[in-house]
Amino acid sequence: EAGVAQSPRYKIIEKRQSVAFWCNPISGHATLYWYQQILGQGPKLLIQFQNNGVVDDSQLPKDRFSAERLKGVDSTLKIQPAKLEDSAVYLCASSLSYSPYEQYFGPGTRLTVT
């Protein structure tokens, strides 16, 4: 079974530039999550999708972050414009059902904003 795929693995941009991350969840997983993990901390949930609908985006900085999952499969997370404090690893995860009994994580995208 293929795992959660993410790209790119690494990205370096200057502040005020924009960046997009892509995630393809495990086939058949209806629920998709985006997390932000700052160095030395645990992951923090940014947004949760159930199929192509948003379940919770209360911790997403909506003035600069956006995410979509148009066909209920893969998803993109965008930051525009980026700030220095956005430097982090962005993790995508998926799970079979609405209740997250177990989440499967991708390798993450390490973003450095200079």
Place this chain on the structure above:
Amino acid sequence: SQQGEEDPQALSIQEGENATMNCSYKTSINNLQWYRQNSGRGLVHLILIRSNEREKHSGRLRVTLDTSKKSSSLLITASRAADTASYFCATVRLGGSARQLTFGSGTQLTVLP
């Protein structure tokens, strides 16, 4: 905000020894999960314990849960160098409209050969 806090923040042991990590949380939970993260990689689910369970085993892992103290512990027996990683507890809060995982800050475990 981080729901759980792991203790210690860092732990260094010799191969073959046991490693114990603790997690404390703040709100009532549906379940608590432990994840492992190797350097530069995604998280891997290790074990889940429900709020009505007190202890659970999986291979060399043993998890306990004390809901009255809002705490959990993860014991790794007979540790190996390959167990070197960061370990995170994550809770699913009781109630609420979205059953989300809220992660702690993690324990960095180093197993020396």
